[in-house]
Amino acid sequence: MRLFCLVGYALAPLLASGTILQNGQVRDIVFPDTSIASVNSNSNWTSFAPNATEISYKGRWDSKHISWWSAPGLKFGFTGDKVAISFGQYTSPGVLIAYRFAGQDWLFTNVTANSTHQLIYSSTLGFNLTTQSQRPQTFELRVTNYAYGVQIAGIHLSRDAKLIKIPNFSKKIEVIGDSLSAGQYGTFEGLSSYAWGLAEGLGDVEFDITAYPGICLVDQDCWGNAHGQTYQWLRTPDTSSRAEVIYGDNPPVWDFAHHQQSDIVVINLGTNDNNTHNNVTNEKYLSSYIDFVGQVHQKYPRAQIILISLWNGFNQVGNTWQQGGAFVEEIQQVYAHYNNSGFVHYFNTTGILQHNDIGPQYHPTDVGHVKLASHLMQYIKLKFDWVFGATGPEVQADTLYWNDEPNY
Template sequence: MLLEKLSYLLGLCALAAGTILQNGQVRTTNYPDTRIDISSYDFRTYDANATELSYKGRWDSKKVSWWSAPGLVFGFTGNTVAITFGELTTDTTLVGYRVGGMDWIFAGATHLLVTPSTPGINETYPINPLTFELRVTNWAYGVQIDKVHVAAGESLTRIPPYGRTVEFIGDSLSSGMYTSYEGLSSFAYGVGAGLGDTEYYVTAYPGICVSDQECWGNRRGQVHQWFYTSDTSGRAAEIWGDDPEPWDFQKQETTPGIVIINLGTNDNNAANNVSTETYVDAYKNLIRGVHGKYPKAQVIVMQLWMGFYQYGNTYQQNLGYEQELKDIVSYFNSDAYLSAPSIWDGTTNMTTVLDAPSEPFVHYFSTKGIMQHNDIGPLWHPTDVGAIKVASHLTQFIKLTFGWDLVATGSEIFHDTLYWNDQQNY
């Protein structure tokens, strides 16, 4: 069966020459061709549900990845790692992978990923155990983990999760739409990975509203879909139909200490016909849902940015629901709510009173002045530079507001952003 699945994948996902567009031009890439004939190797093989494997973000019971930048992390001995992907892997999916804190390597049709020549292997001063990390870059695509292999006589080890966790709930702005590596170029990923020693979940999908209605082809809004494992893609409909798996918060590896919400750009679009009252009610219910699942989490409400418009001989930032979002923050921090807090279960209009009152836990993050008009691409999404700006400011906001130290030690965060000029005379 393993050989059959491997052969299937070889024909399905031949993406060693994947394409990245840069301002409409094809960026030069040199992805390794990692496809192998498994019969030529002597492997020790682990099933996808092995306890040594840590799945990051949301993966369903079939071990299929969902939302933005979901990952797989494990420790290993030896100098060889291979992965067999299942038949539910999407054609042309691009994944990033690396050993330890080395730079990201990108490939599709991914099989033999780590060899003795992979950066981070056979180093003079190794950090043990060696860790392997894989992330799915494409928000609309996904992979299915079938088997993980190491060399015969070697083994996998489970890497304990970090003590801090942050979760993003959002739409295309959080999922990395139109940035170079999508999920691995988004501001949300930049915050989660940039904090260092922090788990991060990016529960975001383009076009989705917070309001529970159809928006740009998404049949449900985040006030409902956040409670489910899969996103609102056509891929989810093909695999799960009308009966998606609820997300099991009890089995989640870690509980977020901070939840960051950036929703409303799609609700604010007249094409989706969302009333202000509907938006506010849905946003409040989503926060009630977060508070119910993560009672100790701090919530950050991000001010929306809606691109820029020319104003005279300069530019101004478009805003949406500015006062409404500020009022939502005030509502949750008011004595009226704190004296009788309520939660939302994602499926009905009923709320349930919590057992005990909470302290103020909702915060407002202003995006004014972070980006300028040329940090937004032609299709109204941040460029790579714009995403980095937002990530940098939001990271500092988290540090100053919650005292979270920045403990990243130099591991690459954003790939293909190393530009310099060291020529004095030209």
């Protein structure tokens, strides 16, 4: 399960390129090289430390400003006409980041340790279209790779420019999961996942995606992950090898009290527990899940918790296909255990995905992720009266396909 997606991330002297398969065909894609020389002693820039209060970190970051889990990022407002970021020594080699100015589409580039990248210019698309009501100008960055991360060493703006704090949205959603939620094998991994599509699709909400490939719910080794989510969710870093290098066997505990509380928590765990390779019994899974829901409720006492049923792929049966399942009765038993609490809900995925929504590596395609996200959005709207707040900015990159042949 600890495999990299079909996008190859490597730095080239001038341009960084990757391979994305689209219906079995290679899609041409080239990521621009945004690296520049260090700006520390350049009087044409104004620099800010990574702990500047105007910077809003999204997802889980540690005290060294190192990112963890799926699709972590940052956001801030700024004056001036350029933005550059310096990345520290704990930045993974060739990690792919997504970034955007205001509500423009996501752009992508590869970064590496001890480098500086200029990401916004006065010529950036949409920059000169900013109206007075759209100020302050905003910048957002997200890490796409689930196993990689960045360390922020500094933010650089135009000379005499200022950072501006962008207030958090009042609502927050969190998705806790494994590779299915982290977007493994999606075009842009975290930014192609259903978890990302759900949160971004809802619009004006904050979100965390605490998901990592191969991880079990039960606290045991699964596919090289030393711990399951019943342990790791309470920690700041994920179970990656870089976390082991930085923290060893003593990862820092996540300080829930000093971060915005989640209003909705979506749990999608058990696919790895269900694999016979990991030897998790049905009884252990059930008891661990009941305990884990209690843990989540303790940390987020006002949150509504949604349990997702596991679709577990498709099998060919005779001349057609049939959806599989995993821990079907156990997840329903967890729901029944908390049925009278009022804060636990069950989301049945049966029938949402079809066999061609699953890629060759047993994970949803980009279309599969979009379908699941869309159904979850509608479920949350109907169940909790949340409105769809996304009103134009791109949600999932590179999904604009159409046929313009009138005589097809």
